[in-house]
Amino acid sequence: MSAFTSPIEWIERGAVRMLDQTVLPTIERYHDYTDAEGVAAAIRTMVIRGAPAIGIAAAFGLALGLRRAVEEDLRGAALRARFDELCEMLAATRPTAVNLFWAIERMRRRFEAEAARVSPSELVELLVDEATAIHREDVACNRRIGALGAPLLHGVSSVLTHCNTGALATGGYGTALGVIRRCYEEGHPIRVLANETRPFLQGARLTAWECQREGIDVRLLTDAMAGHFMARGAIGAVIVGADRVAANGDTANKIGTYTMAVLAHVHRLPFYVAAPISTIDLSLASGELIPIEERAASEVSSCFGQPIAPEGVAVCNPAFDVTPGELIAAIITERGVARPPYDESLAALVARTD
Ligand code: MRU
Numbered sequence: 055m056s057a058f059t060s061p062i063e064w065i066e067r068g069a070v071r072m073l074d075q076t077v078l079p080t081i082e083r084y085h086d087y088t089d090a091e092g093v094a095a096a097i098r099t100m101v102i103r104g105a106p107a108i109g110i111a112a113a114f115g116l117a118l119g120l121r122r123a124v125e126e127d128l129r130g131a132a133l134r135a136r137f138d139e140l141c142e143m144l145a146a147t148r149p150t151a152v153n154l155f156w157a158i159e160r161m162r163r164r165f166e167a168e169a170a171r172v173s174p175s176e177l178v179e180l181l182v183d184e185a186t187a188i189h190r191e192d193v194a195c196n197r198r199i200g201a202l203g204a205p206l207l208h209g210v211s212s213v214l215t216h217c218n219t220g221a222l223a224t225g226g227y228g229t230a231l232g233v234i235r236r237c238y239e240e241g242h243p244i245r246v247l248a249n250e251t252r253p254f255l256q257g258a259r260l261t262a263w264e265c266q267r268e269g270i271d272v273r274l275l276t277d278a279m280a281g282h283f284m285a286r287g288a289i290g291a292v293i294v295g296a297d298r299v300a301a302n303g304d305t306a307n308k309i310g311t312y313t314m315a316v317l318a319h320v321h322r323l324p325f326y327v328a329a330p331i332s333t334i335d336l337s338l339a340s341g342e343l344i345p346i347e348e349r350a351a352s353e354v355s356s357c358f359g360q361p362i363a364p365e366g367v368a369v370c371n372p373a374f375d376v377t378p379g380e381l382i383a384a385i386i387t388e389r390g391v392a393r394p395p396y397d398e399s400l401a402a403l404v405a406r407t408d
Contacts, residue, residue: 060226070114072102079263090119090140097147104223105297106192109157112144113185116161120181124174149345150306150374151297152335157188192225195330198388199229200236203328207237210290212245217308218260219295229328230293246272253353277310284321292318296329303379303396304341309372315381324383331387341376349373
């Protein structure tokens with residue numbers, strides 16, 4: 055099986071291509087999107103998912119939407135008004151991952167910097183360039199996170215991970231899974247215990263698929279098995295990604311992450327978070343301010359279209375939870391490894407300009 059590189063790709067003839075993550079691993083299907091509305095729907099329905107990947111998708115969505123507006127002959131204030139609408143539409147797709155808003159703001163800054171200087175069609179090309187740069191830089195960030203994080207796992211023979219944080223969730227390579235990938239590249243193979251990650255099954259469907267393709271030794275667990283294996287000494291560390299990290303280190307990530315952190319704490323195992331600087335939100339003092347997405351009840355009450363609960367039963371489906379910074383041993387970013395107290399260490403990393 056060949057190594058997988060990126061879930062998203064700009065196609066020169068003016069479309070963005072995405073690998074459909076709703077049907078993996080049984081079907082490998084790609085969709086080409088030519089407008090911002092299609093990209094917004096792809097983010098909402100999780101054709102593309104993972105914090106960095108949805109930021110990249112939104113950036114390309116804005117470039118596509120602007121192209122459409124220029125084709126409709128919108129100019130000046132009308133073009134700017136359409137661009138604002140496109141930003142709002144894409145920002146409304148998913149609330150928790152801050153990378154989405156970070157990427158939209160970066161695209162908006164480029165729009166503002168260039169709009170009065172170049173022609174509308176040149177502006178479109180500059181926004182395509184900006185989105186391409188966001189994509190390219192994300193892969194570079196991931197590789198750096200891998201290089202900085204791998205030493206933390208040297209000497210660990212089995213690591214637990216939750217959700218999917220690999221190439222599929224990013225521009226390519228991965229954050230937490232990128233750290234694991236780097237361990238292999240350095241000749242330190244490590245066994246991955248991958249939680250299935252109810253209800254969307256990113257661990258079973260996506261992490262297991264990526265690990266198999268990369269030749270990474272993986273064992274699939276149901277989420278409820280983690281404590282059993284920790285108690286038996288079969289897990290040496292936990293590493294996960296993040297959707298948003300508050301100034302004090304509190305970290306929103308896929309529902310179930312908090313449970314893993316509490317279990318790791320009880321079993322005195324290091325619990326690591328790997329995420330790019332674009333995932334850190336210093337505007338929020340603590341995790342209770344992070345908006346948590348609530349998804350459709352049907353994701354919990356049925357599985358692959360089959361009901362698994364009585365019809366009409368009330369369901370809870372928060373897509374993310376918040377792990378307190380006190381339970382996190384280190385936050386690995388492309389600019390360095392932050393340790394507690396996070397208020398100081400994260401602010402210092404974000405302030406660095408290199
Ligand atoms: O709902 P998802 O699949 O978008 O959630 C993804 C996660 O929770 C990931 O752990 C997080 O985005 C980090 S991806 C590098």
